[in-house]
Amino acid sequence: MEIPTPHQICRVCGECADAVHFGALSCRACAAFFRRKVAAGKPLSSSRCSGSCKLENQVLRRLCAKCRYEKCVQVGMRTSAVLSRLAVKSEPEFESLLDQIKLAYERLQMARKEAFHTEGHIPKMIKYQEMHKMCSFDLQLVSQHFTSIFQSLTPISEAQKVTLGEYFTVPFVLLDGSYRSVESDYIVFPNGDYVDAQNIDAFYQNPDEKDESIGSSVASILEPYWRLHHQTLWEQMKKVKPSLIEFLVLSAFIFWDFGLQGQSEECIKVCNQLRARVNAELSTYEKTFYTAGDYSLRVAEVVYLLQSVQKSLAIMHSCKTLGYVFDFRDRTCPLNDNLEKTHSK
């Protein structure tokens, strides 16, 4: 369609023309103007001029759309040439990353309902043994239904996908747990059962043990870590109260992470690109849906939670290290196995 003709003058506005557009010699700006008007298909307003406006430079040509359009037609631009091009531009819109992640999370929630029989289940306060059992099973569900969607969206080698998946599990479980517990005074688990973080002595008791002091001593050693954890992540989540989409954005940021041992240069690059896309989708989301105030401030508050998750992870590591010094026996947190995997790389 375009025929190069260097050093000629646009016949509409007198600027340098770079090619024949839509059948007439014109500059790119006038060609784009003409295309926009034809594509819009609306009649042009004629209330402001007598039809003889000057169009001879890049400033004046913008003043009167009607005169400019008429001159485009006059110098030979054809509407049919525009319309024949419009038909080609029907490429499907880029599918949203967040939509796919949301579907995956819904599948995860469905799988949890089936596995834990949450329909009809009456929530109750539980002890460490029950929590450990449920947690271990939930980790499998997360890997199967949620981690896999991120891995499929990431165009890198299988080995790198596995690495990202291993690093993802623990921080995601922390984030997911705090998200689920936002409306509650307790820490809520996938099956609806809960733990009172203010009373972990009860949590660490084993009814089969005759000596209650074992549970009490573990509780007293770990109590500062529970409190710190609560301040770092749970309290911050309660303040921000992220929506489902915002929660999924954070999950995506956690999966497409950086600063991981064993992460290749290519993996770092790909993760950066995907995080940039997620960032853009978060911005679009907040612009569209956040009406309670300044959406920029909201973006800041949501992204800030990533630091909370990172801090929580550091507390988990400290807690795990403590387990080497003291003998917690079967009271050790089940997430420690996953932590060990990533930490010893």
Next chain:
Amino acid sequence: MSKKSENQPCMVCGEISYSIRFGAVSCRACAEFFRRKIVSKARIPKRCNGACDLGKYHRKTCQSCRFQKCLKIGMLEKVVASRTPVNRRSENNQTILSGLEKAYDKLENSRDNVFDRKNKIPKYCNHQELDDMFEIDIKLISTHFIQFFESKSSLENNQNKVLSTHFIIRFSLLEVAFRAFGKPTYILPNNDIIDVSKLDKVYQHLETGEDERGKNSQVILQRFWQMNEKTMKTEVFPVNLDQSEFLFLCALIYWDFGIENQSEKCLEECQRMRTQVLKELTEYEKSNYPENELRVAQVIGILQALQKTLDVIQHSGYISNVYNLKGKQCPLYEATNE
């Protein structure tokens, strides 16, 4: 200031004018345009040959022609200036950012004096020198920078101490990265250099140049240096913080959460201050970046990168204890265990 005039046309755009403004016959729109340009002191882009039509429907098109014509017909800049309040911002409205800038200037000036930076020739820094330098710098930071934070929030002395200890290591890490400006070396407060690709410079002995234990330290700790450098290179340097953004991050680091021994009252006060800082940050980005919410996310994201870097240092400290490399690990590690 205004004088009655008999139905004269505005000498800029030709619309009906009823008064003389800023010393010339003009309509309200052109007078207001002129006032805005004088007050904002913004540069007016020139996109034409200076002969644009300035009729009622066209006068908005070319700012430079309109402004030139305002001057040409006799509008006076000093008349605009005389109406603007002299002290638009009173002392009570001082922003956190302006306070931060003053405090940081004080810190930088004191470093110039103590480290004699203007006359100093930068060189690679040895770990012993690193220890000595940071010992001095921590005092300077406490005296000139942390004092600002303490004055801004009302907290007890022991809580201020908790926050200060927490702040120093994080601030030092963020600052050496900020000063690096994307170069592969860290610039220390005394202008000396650490190059991660030349760690032997760090671990050599000061006098003899040779150090067996230094070599062992380098071998074991090298990967931690490299991991942190990679994090900085991919997450901090590309953001290209300006000084204001850097200072906002410093404030967020000081008024932090999830610190051991932090009281409930301290948590609340820090939360309040962080909210205020975030508001100022978002307002700042709106003034300076077209896609301000993306920029905000990038800047806040650095806090996570910083936390990761710190976690690596903690881990390297743990490894150092296992291998009995005391004195050879990152000197900032000692600060985290105080």
